[in-house]
Amino acid sequence: MKRGCTDLEVAGVAARIEALGLRPSVSRGEERTVVGVIGDDRLADAGTLEALPGVSGCVRVLAPYKLASRDSHPSRTVVTIGEGEGAVRVGADAVAVIAGPCAVESWAQLEAVARAAKAAGARLLRGGAFKPRTSPYAFQGLGEEGLRLLARARGETGLPVVTEVMTAEMVPLVEEHADALQVGARNMQNFDLLRACGKARKPVLLKRGLSATLEELLMAAEYVLAGGNARVILCERGIRTYEKATRNTLDLSAVPALKELSHLPVMVDPSHGTGKRSLVTPMALAAVAAGADGLLVEVHPDPAHALSDGPQSLTPDGLVDLMARVRAVAAAVGRSA
Incomplete structure (x- = not known):
């Protein structure tokens, strides 16, 4: 998500992901917010998601461990x-x-x-x-x-x-x-x-x-x-x-x-x-x-x-x-x- 994105924009992205039959995973770091897309990635189109308000860009997580990956969660977990x-x-x-x-x-x-x-x-x-x-x-x-x-x-x-x-x-x-x-x-x-x-x-x-x-x-x-x-x-x-x-x-x-x-x-x-x-x-x-x-x-x-x-x-x-x-x-x- 873009820096300074609103909660409403994050919720909108999450809702769109759910509408595609996938599961959103929201990670809020000190500098940015990342919304993970969990499931069969063939159901998701990066261009469609990038067009949503507040989205900075889409990055494909290549590691098979999507939720555990630092790509999907840049800040460390405590x-x-x-x-x-x-x-x-x-x-x-x-x-x-x-x-x-x-x-x-x-x-x-x-x-x-x-x-x-x-x-x-x-x-x-x-x-x-x-x-x-x-x-x-x-x-x-x-x-x-x-x-x-x-x-x-x-x-x-x-x-x-x-x-x-x-x-x-x-x-x-x-x-x-x-x-x-x-x-x-x-x-x-x-x-x-x-x-x-x-x-x-x-x-x-x-x-x-x-x-x-x-x-x-x-x-x-x-x-x-x-x-x-x-x-x-x-x-x-x-x-x-x-x-x-x-x-x-x-x-x-x-x-x-x-x-x-x-x-x-x-x-x-x-x-x-x-x-x-x-x-x-x-x-x-x-x-x-x-x-x-x-x-x-x-x-x-x-x-x-x-x-x-x-x-x-x-x-x-x-x-x-x-x-x-x-x-x-x-x-x-x-x-x-």
């Missing part, structure tokens, strides 16, 4: 997790740190980690109530009881809660207790789940699959966006390569690459990305330097006896050290934490 004073803006100038145990094991364990995360300066609390595990014999989480414990921890600390949802049927239950829904790497292309998240009222943290390209990650995000949920956060958590020295290969080039391709916020999970406690802080610092909007860090009061992912979990003291270093690096690149 996703708010939580409500009230404790709400956290992901994608703004501050680096948001999500800390907590891989799996919720008990109230004593979760309370200790939640209070440690709050004291260290983390802004959000993570914890798995439902755990997809490689082995069917490994701890699978506390289920609905874990969700109730997470909600209780939020009530006592004020930290908004992020937790994984595994099936489409689970979405209403998880969003009842959590402030953001996490779609794990193994579910990145669970299209029924993505469609359900598109109808959810809560933000979605979408992790990159074990062997997924960036385009595949953005196409997965497109499913959620196309369902009507515009609050999507992308997460790089390591991909599977030939390297055996680390659990995964943490692809930090994905951070600036995704920011060129998409307007969505990008977070990094150095815990799953490396699988080694000693590597979590160095890679977290590198992620912040690369432009990550946030970090997911696993913390446990007694990693040696953790029921899930103990080798990659920081202790509460380790989290304090990480947060101090993250603040220093963030300040060096013009951000805060």
